Amino acid sequence: MKIRYFAWIRDITKKDNDVIDINHPKTLEELKDYLENMYPELKKHFLQDVIRFAVNQEYVSKNLNLKPIDEIAIFPPVSGG
Amino acid sequence: MKIRYFAWIRDITKKDNDVIDINHPKTLEELKDYLENMYPELKKHFLQDVIRFAVNQEYVSKNLNLKPIDEIAIFPPVSGG
Amino acid sequence: MIKIQKKSFNLEEEIEKIKNKHSDIGALTSFVGYVRDLNNNKDVNYLNLEVYEEMAFKELSKIENNATKKWSLIDTLIIHRYGKLTVNEKIVLVCCFSQHRKNSFEACEYIMDYLKKDAPFWKNEFYYKNNEWLENSKQSF
Amino acid sequence: MIKIQKKSFNLEEEIEKIKNKHSDIGALTSFVGYVRDLNNNKDVNYLNLEVYEEMAFKELSKIENNATKKWSLIDTLIIHRYGKLTVNEKIVLVCCFSQHRKNSFEACEYIMDYLKKDAPFWKNEFYYKNNEWLENSKQSF
Numbered sequence: 001m002k003i004r005y006f007a008w009i010r011d012i013t014k015k016d017n018d019v020i021d022i023n024h025p026k027t028l029e030e031l032k033d034y035l036e037n038m039y040p041e042l043k044k045h046f047l048q049d050v051i052r053f054a055v056n057q058e059y060v061s062k063n064l065n066l067k068p069i070d071e072i073a074i075f076p077p078v079s080g081g
Numbered sequence: 082m083k084i085r086y087f088a089w090i091r092d093i094t095k096k097d098n099d100v101i102d103i104n105h106p107k108t109l110e111e112l113k114d115y116l117e118n119m120y121p122e123l124k125k126h127f128l129q130d131v132i133r134f135a136v137n138q139e140y141v142s143k144n145l146n147l148k149p150i151d152e153i154a155i156f157p158p159v160s161g162g
Numbered sequence: 163m164i165k166i167q168k169k170s171f172n173l174e175e176e177i178e179k180i181k182n183k184h185s186d187i188g189a190l191t192s193f194v195g196y197v198r199d200l201n202n203n204k205d206v207n208y209l210n211l212e213v214y215e216e217m218a219f220k221e222l223s224k225i226e227n228n229a230t231k232k233w234s235l236i237d238t239l240i241i242h243r244y245g246k247l248t249v250n251e252k253i254v255l256v257c258c259f260s261q262h263r264k265n266s267f268e269a270c271e272y273i274m275d276y277l278k279k280d281a282p283f284w285k286n287e288f289y290y291k292n293n294e295w296l297e298n299s300k301q302s303f
Numbered sequence: 304m305i306k307i308q309k310k311s312f313n314l315e316e317e318i319e320k321i322k323n324k325h326s327d328i329g330a331l332t333s334f335v336g337y338v339r340d341l342n343n344n345k346d347v348n349y350l351n352l353e354v355y356e357e358m359a360f361k362e363l364s365k366i367e368n369n370a371t372k373k374w375s376l377i378d379t380l381i382i383h384r385y386g387k388l389t390v391n392e393k394i395v396l397v398c399c400f401s402q403h404r405k406n407s408f409e410a411c412e413y414i415m416d417y418l419k420k421d422a423p424f425w426k427n428e429f430y431y432k433n434n435e436w437l438e439n440s441k442q443s444f
Contacts, residue, residue: 172315173314173315173318174313174314174315174316175315177314177335181337181391182391185339185340185390185391186339186340186341187337187339188336188337188338188339189334189335189336189337190334190335190337191332191333191334191411192332192333192334192335193330193331193332193333193404193407193408194318194330194331194333195329195330195331195404196322196328196329196330196331197329198326198327198328198329198402199326199327200327249326250322250323250326261339263334263336263412263415266334267334267408267411267412267415270332270408271404271408274404274408
């Protein structure tokens, strides 16, 4: 399972991505717990509900099940255009 | 007084313009009478109220007074753009 | 700026000439009208576009000024061609430059609506056997 | 067509490439976004524009398909740049080609609205002493 970080999320994680090979989170909620544990600064942003999640390049909101081959992206509100 | 014709109005008048040097029409209504007399085919179009008039390059609708130095244009609905 | 001309125009060059004057522009909405191969179900060969030039300048200036005031535009450009125009050729360009996009979209549509309604241009459309003067009120205004 | 690229683009060339494929196009509405010299009252030096490229293609394709169906567009073009962009540079181009102008105007505005809302691009705006990540929800969406 690959977790990708963008914009100021990456300023917090200090890296582009993490790869979780064993004991991967089964749901988005489990993934959030995992990330809050690894990057405590993320917690307040998750609470504010501003962070967006994409699984395999599609936005997700509900707590769907995650598979080991999934690519999950975590990023702040977009600002293109 | 110069009267200019455009688009299919010119197909009726067979010329770009007329210049009236003496006894020029004093109002738009007098001008219409003058033109209907000279170009009888115009009458039906004046009656249908599709023809537009401009005096000195400004649209006019009411029967304003005309001056000898005026340039009057007579044309069908526009189709630019 | 208003240009009424026979010759065609290059979008990049015309737009850059205006854009280069202002570093506060964030948004440009532009419209280009082309000669279509088919109109009112008839195969178009070419158009002969007639203009009452002195009046077209006056009318387009009024429309441009109204749009500039109403939407706080930074700059505008209107180019309208006349003469013989064949299928695929550009007829008209309207550009509205502003800080933010909403204003440029609304202003560009407004200018096109009034240009179609009031600017003294007439299209004489030539098909393979005959020709016809168009009227915007009969089209998709 | 969707292009996500570092380099700039020439409006005339990009538009002609599409226009040349279709003789039934009567109307093109296009939008260009530029880097402004001033944003949120701060002097901008340059932007660093980041993209999640694989997802940006997917999102822009969805938006493009929705607009094409809804407004019967003949063709579309979206170019979005990324990387370092200085003041006055083009950021984005959206083109909607259709038979008549109303559809192209509405579709172009729709695409820009959804691009601003959903396409995964992020602007890191650099001022003379610091920098800031922008968010479209805080801007003039």
